[in-house]
Amino acid sequence: MKHIAFEYGAGTMEASLPDSTDIFIPGETVKDPACIPEEELEKAYQKSLAHPIGMDCLTDLVQKNEKPADRQTVVFIIPDRVKGGEQATSHRKLAVKYMLKELYAAGVKKEHILFIISNGLHPRSTEADALAIFGPELYGDFWHTGQIISHDSEDAEHMVDLGVTRRGDPVSMSRYVFECDIPILVGHVQGNPYGGYSGGYKHSATGITNWRSIASHHVPAVMHREDFTPVNGGSLMRDKFDEISMHMEYKMGHPFFCCDAVLDTMSRQIAIYSGYAREMMPESWKLADQRTYVHWARKKYDVLVFGMPQKFHYGDGMGTNPIMMMQALSAQVLRFKRIMSDHCVIICSSLCNGFFNDSRWPYLRELFENFQHDQMNILPDMNRLGEYYGTNAEYIRKYRFANAFHPFHGFSMMACGHIAEMNTSAIYIVGAQEPGYARAMGLKTRASFEEALADARKKYVGENPNILALPMTFKKAAVHLCMADSKLDSMDEYGRRPGDLHYGEHDVNQIKADQAGRELRD
Incomplete structure (x- = not known):
C-alpha cells in the first residue's frame, strides 16, 4: 500500500491506497521550464x-x-x-x-x-x-x-x-x-x-x-x-x-x-x-x-484523490464553506477532465465543519439555504436569483466597506460548482465534521479515504480502478493534465x-x- 498525506483543515489526513496508485505533484512529477535566475x-x-x-x-x-x-x-x-x-x-x-x-x-x-x-x-x-x-x-x-x-x-x-x-x-x-x-x-x-x-x-x-x-x-x-x-x-x-x-x-x-x-x-x-x-x-x-498543459497520463483515471485545506486562494473557509467547496472541486474537474474516465469518481478530504466565514462571504449562508428550498434541484436553478443578490444593498455595502466578496461572485462560484456534478459519477467528502453540509450539495460522505474507495469500487469503478493521487492540489499552482499522446494545448478542440x-x-x-x-x- 502507498501511504499518502492529503491536505485537511490546517493539517493533513493520511490515506492508504493501492500500490498501483499513480501520484502527480505540480512542478515535481514533471519539472517546469526553467525560471529566470x-x-x-x-x-x-x-x-x-x-x-x-x-x-x-x-x-x-x-x-x-x-x-x-x-x-x-x-x-x-x-x-x-x-x-x-x-x-x-x-x-x-x-x-x-x-x-x-x-x-x-x-x-x-x-x-x-x-x-x-x-x-x-x-x-x-x-x-x-x-x-x-x-x-x-x-x-x-x-x-x-x-x-x-x-x-x-x-x-x-x-x-x-x-x-x-x-x-x-x-x-x-x-x-x-x-x-x-x-x-x-x-x-x-x-x-x-x-x-x-x-x-x-x-x-x-x-x-x-x-x-x-x-x-x-x-x-x-x-x-x-x-x-x-x-x-x-x-x-x-x-x-x-x-x-x-x-x-x-x-x-x-x-x-x-x-x-x-x-x-x-x-x-x-x-x-x-x-x-x-x-x-x-x-x-x-x-x-x-x-x-x-502537461502531457503525462498514459491511461484514463477512474478515481482522483486529493485533499482540501480550510484556507486557500479565495480565503479562510474556502475549504469548509459548501458552495466554495463545490467551486474548488469543479476547478479540478476542469483541469483534469482530459484524463478522467467516463465514470470517474473524486475522493476529497475536507473538514466541512460549517464554517462559512460570514465576514468574507456574508451572502453564502443565505445562498446555501436558498438551495435547499423552492425547487432548487441543481445549482444552475439558483441563477434566477442573481439580480436579486447582485443588487442587495447591505451585501454591496459589505463589499465596498468591509472587505467582503461582492454578492454576485457567489453566482460565478455556483455556475462553476455544477461542473463537478456534470462530469463525475460521485464525489466523496472524507472526514466531514458536519457532513450534512456536504450531503446537501449532493456529495457523499465517509469517515476515511479507505471507506470511500471501498464504496466507489462497489458502486462505480470496479475492483481494479486506475487511481490518481494529487497531493498539494491547492497548495501549489496547478497544471492542466493531458494524455501523454495528445497534442492539445491551450487551443480548443477546433x-x-x-x-x-x-x-x-x-x-x-x-x-x-x-x-x-x-x-x-x-
Whole structure:
C-alpha cells in the first residue's frame, strides 16, 4: 500500500491506497521550464520593456502623447492577492519597479501615477494586502499619498458605462483607467480554470469592471457549454474576455500596455512579455503551455484523490464553506477532465465543519439555504436569483466597506460548482465534521479515504480502478493534465488559439487606425 498525506483543515489526513496508485505533484512529477535566475531578472525585464510586442515602448508612448510628459497620467492595474506570489522578486513588484524607472526617465511625474488593485468582485484590498502585494518600498512611496487604491465596482462616480460589445455584452470600467493617458496591465500567465490563463485580457475583463459585465460570462449559459470543459483557450468565455477588453480599448482610443510574466509552480518568472495584449497573449501562451498543459497520463483515471485545506486562494473557509467547496472541486474537474474516465469518481478530504466565514462571504449562508428550498434541484436553478443578490444593498455595502466578496461572485462560484456534478459519477467528502453540509450539495460522505474507495469500487469503478493521487492540489499552482499522446494545448478542440477572434475585429482595426492617426499628426 502507498501511504499518502492529503491536505485537511490546517493539517493533513493520511490515506492508504493501492500500490498501483499513480501520484502527480505540480512542478515535481514533471519539472517546469526553467525560471529566470534572480540575478538575470532585471535584464529580462529591461529587454521585454524595450521591445514590446505589437506597440511602442513606454518611453515612445509618453513622447508621442499630445500632452507634455509632466502632465500625463499613468494607471497601473495590479492583480489582488489571489494569485501571483508575494516574494521580494515577484512579477508585480519587479514589473512596476522597472516600468516606473522608464516612465520617470521619460518625464512622467510621480504624483501622476496611480495604482489600482484589480479585485473585480473579490474583496477590496486592505492595507495589509497592499503591503504584501507591493512590498515595503513601493508601499511606502505610494500608499500614504492615496496613490494605491482598490477597485470599487459599485462606486458609480468612478465607473464609466461603455455600452455593449457587438455580441451585446455590457461593458463598464474604472473611470480612473478610462481617463488616464497610459493604462498598464500587470498580469500573470498562470493556468486558470476560467478560460485557460490569467493575465492579458482576462485581467481587464474581470478586474476593473462590474458585476453586470461579469454576468455576461460567469454564468451557466457560458460555463456549462461543451467548449468550457476541459479548460482551454478557445471557449466562449475566453472570447468574451477578449471582446470586452478590446471594446474597452476601442472606447479609450488606445490599447492597454501589458506586462505579463509566465510563472512556474513557485510563482517565479519563466519569461516576461510586454506589449499589445491581442498580439502578446498568443506568444506568451506558447511558452506557458509547456508548463501548464502537461502531457503525462498514459491511461484514463477512474478515481482522483486529493485533499482540501480550510484556507486557500479565495480565503479562510474556502475549504469548509459548501458552495466554495463545490467551486474548488469543479476547478479540478476542469483541469483534469482530459484524463478522467467516463465514470470517474473524486475522493476529497475536507473538514466541512460549517464554517462559512460570514465576514468574507456574508451572502453564502443565505445562498446555501436558498438551495435547499423552492425547487432548487441543481445549482444552475439558483441563477434566477442573481439580480436579486447582485443588487442587495447591505451585501454591496459589505463589499465596498468591509472587505467582503461582492454578492454576485457567489453566482460565478455556483455556475462553476455544477461542473463537478456534470462530469463525475460521485464525489466523496472524507472526514466531514458536519457532513450534512456536504450531503446537501449532493456529495457523499465517509469517515476515511479507505471507506470511500471501498464504496466507489462497489458502486462505480470496479475492483481494479486506475487511481490518481494529487497531493498539494491547492497548495501549489496547478497544471492542466493531458494524455501523454495528445497534442492539445491551450487551443480548443477546433484549433482556435487566443487572438483567433470571431468578434471585435472592428475594435482592433479602429484602435490601430487611431494610433496611426496620432502618429501622422505628430
